[in-house]
Amino acid sequence: MKIAQRAVRAQPFHAMSIGARARELESRGIRIAKLSLGEPSFGAPPGVHEAMRATMDGRALPYTPAAGLPALRRAVAGLYRTRHGVDVDPRRVLITAGASAGLLLATALTTEAGDDVVMADPCYPCNRELVDTFGGRVVLAPTTPAARYQLDLATALAAWTERTSAVQVATPSNPTGTTIPFSELAAICEAARERGAWRIVDEIYLSLADPAPDGSPARTALEADPEAIIVSSFSKYFGMTGWRLGWLVLSEELLTPADNLAVNFFLCASTPTQMAALSCFTPEALAACEDRRLELLARRGLVLDGLERIGLPVPVKPDGAFYAYFDVRGTGLDAWTFCERALEEAHVALTPGRDFGPATGSTHVRLSYAAGREELAEGLERLGGFVAGLGG
Numbered sequence: 001m002k003i004a005q006r007a008v009r010a011q012p013f014h015a016m017s018i019g020a021r022a023r024e025l026e027s028r029g030i031r032i033a034k035l036s037l038g039e040p041s042f043g044a045p046p047g048v049h050e051a052m053r054a055t056m057d058g059r060a061l062p063y064t065p066a067a068g069l070p071a072l073r074r075a076v077a078g079l080y081r082t083r084h085g086v087d088v089d090p091r092r093v094l095i096t097a098g099a100s101a102g103l104l105l106a107t108a109l110t111t112e113a114g115d116d117v118v119m120a121d122p123c124y125p126c127n128r129e130l131v132d133t134f135g136g137r138v139v140l141a142p143t144t145p146a147a148r149y150q151l152d153l154a155t156a157l158a159a160w161t162e163r164t165s166a167v168q169v170a171t172p173s174n175p176t177g178t179t180i181p182f183s184e185l186a187a188i189c190e191a192a193r194e195r196g197a198w199r200i201v202d203e204i205y206l207s208l209a210d211p212a213p214d215g216s217p218a219r220t221a222l223e224a225d226p227e228a229i230i231v232s233s234f235s236k237y238f239g240m241t242g243w244r245l246g247w248l249v250l251s252e253e254l255l256t257p258a259d260n261l262a263v264n265f266f267l268c269a270s271t272p273t274q275m276a277a278l279s280c281f282t283p284e285a286l287a288a289c290e291d292r293r294l295e296l297l298a299r300r301g302l303v304l305d306g307l308e309r310i311g312l313p314v315p316v317k318p319d320g321a322f323y324a325y326f327d328v329r330g331t332g333l334d335a336w337t338f339c340e341r342a343l344e345e346a347h348v349a350l351t352p353g354r355d356f357g358p359a360t361g362s363t364h365v366r367l368s369y370a371a372g373r374e375e376l377a378e379g380l381e382r383l384g385g386f387v388a389g390l391g392g
Contacts, residue, residue, distance in 0.1 A: 006133050013125055015351040015366075018339060022349040033379030034371060036349040038174060038322065040239040041372045042292050044276075045285035048240070052276035061271045066263035067255075068095025068247070069274045075281045076232075076247050083207075086222045092250050094258055097269045099204050099233035099246035104130055106229050108261050109254055110198040111136040115165035120151045122325075122356030122364070124174045124202070139164070142359040145315040148178040149325065149360075153187040160195070167192045170202035171221075172209050175356045175366040176325040177318025179209050179218065186224035199228040204246075207237035208293055209320030218320065227251040236321070237289055238280050243273050296322050299369040299376060306380035307367070310387050322370045325353075327363055331390050334362045346386035348379045 015036055022032045043049075055061065067073065073093040080086045096102040103126065111117060113135030119127060121140035128138045141159035143149045151169055167188060171180040180188075189199045201221040209218035221228045230249035234240040250258055262268070279285055303324050307314055312326040328338045335352040342348045353364035369376055 009132060010129055011125065014336075014355045018343060018349050018351060021343060025343070025347065030347055032343070033348045033375050033382060035367050035369070035376065035379045036351045038236070038368050038370055039241050040236065040292070040296075040322070040370045041375075042239040042295075044240045044243065045238060045280055045288045047279040047282055047285050048238075048276050051279040052272060055272040055275050064095075064268045064271050064274060066094075066259050066268050068093070068269060069271075069278075072274050072278055073247075075278055079281065080220065080222065080249075083217050084220045084223065086220060086226075088222065088249055091255060092252070094248045094250060094255075094262060095269050095274060096246045096248060096262070097266050098244040099202075099231055099235065100126065101244075101266060101269075102231045102233070102246045102248045103127060103202070104265065105248060105258055105261055106200050106231055107131055107134055107136075108265075109250075109258060110166045110200065110229070112165070114163060116161045116163040118151075118156055118159045118164055118167040120149070120155075120169065120173070120357075121359040122149060122173075122175055122353065122361075123168070124170060125355045125357075127168055127202075136165070137163075140357055140359070142357075148180070148316050149173065149176040150178055150180045150184075151188060152180075152184050153191060156188050157191060164195070164197050166198035166200055168200040168202065170204070172205040172318070172320025174205070174321060175323050175351065175353070175364075176316060177205075177321040177323040178316050179320050182219050182224070185221055189221060189225035189228055193225065193227070199225055200231065201225075201228050202231045204231065204233045205236050205321035206232065207289070208296060208322065210297075222249065229254070234277055234280065237293070238277075238285075239289075239292065240277070240280075243270075243277070245269055245273050245277055296369065299373060300324070302373065302376055303367060303369045303380070306376075306384070310380070310384045312383075312387065322368055324367045324369065325360075325364050326367065328365055329363050331387060333390070335365050336362070338365055342383060342386055345389075346382040348382050348386070 073090040076093045077088040077090040080088045107130040111134040115136040141155045233246035339352040351366040354361040
């Protein structure tokens with residue numbers, strides 16, 4: 001029997017492969033410092049677990065509308081208003097089964113066979129697979145430390161083709177934890193709009209980005225481009241990775257097509273999860289999430305100091321998310337071998353750059369400081385010993 005070529009071509013997500021091997025070693029009683037996955041150690045904010053338990057009282061839990069619970073859509077729209085000063089009609093918010101489903105919908109809405117989609121290299125690997133699934137071609141634009149491993153206008157236009165249908169950007173970025181300067185983001189969106197291309201902006205980590213010098217929150221792309229497609233999630237800032245809940249913000253012209261696709265792809269996001277997520281927007285929950293953002297800043301400092309002591313340079317300091325993207329060329333190992341040996345010999349799980357694109361795939365490694373301080377300290381100590389042993 002024939003297997004669809006999209007399945008044959010699909011590449012593994014090596015971060016998950018490393019995680020699977022780490023779990024195998026742990027099952028043999030080996031303690032692993034898990035610094036590979038972007039999974040906050042905090043869990044859901046206060047009140048959310050209680051709200052989930054309350055939904056399990058025997059009541060019926062029917063499907064919600066494909067676009068999600070109206071109350072949750074209003075709550076998300078309210079977050080844009082109070083945090084960013086941007087008015088978003090709740091009708092434009094579509095609740096998804098995690099940001100992954102949001103990225104799936106955004107790609108399905110905008111990509112056809114023969115279309116080109118511009119992305120930065122490095123970037124989140126699943127986006128490339130989604131474009132390929134819908135018959136598009138990813139045009140990777142290699143980035144540099146000078147541009148913070150992010151697209152700038154010149155790099156985006158250099159990658160443009162006559163078939164470009166969309167440009168995808170992520171700010172802050174996975175794997176680098178870096179943001180695009182807002183003026184540059186606005187310029188990219190404007191240039192794409194003028195050329196008739198969609199702008200898909202991954203803001204999954206936006207609420208974890210460093211505030212502006214005046215203390216105001218990091219700015220959403222909607223401030224510059226109200227028609228941009230925004231992808232976001234409850235997984236990172238709200239610490240709800242396994243709850244699988246995200247959202248899109250869409251322009252008016254996409255609302256009906258998106259609703260039709262959503263009901264066919266997954267009917268709706270989990271009803272009890274949506275009900276529980278309403279508790280994310282209480283003052284107590286938001287205050288707790290802000291405290292956690294500050295804790296991640298402290299962990300970032302520990303990690304950057306630790307990597308510097310070890311001799312593993314981080315070419316660009318992260319200013320969002322919870323990742324440090326460090327260069328392993330000085331060790332004499334390629335990134336994949338470095339990660340394999342760090343796991344097997346030092347029992348530290350890291351993510352090799354090959355997940356994120358060829359430009360830095362063999363030279364860089366992603367470390368997630370979403371893990372707790374104790375695990376980070378233990379992992380850095382082991383990593384230091386491992387690197388020192390290589391030097392010997």
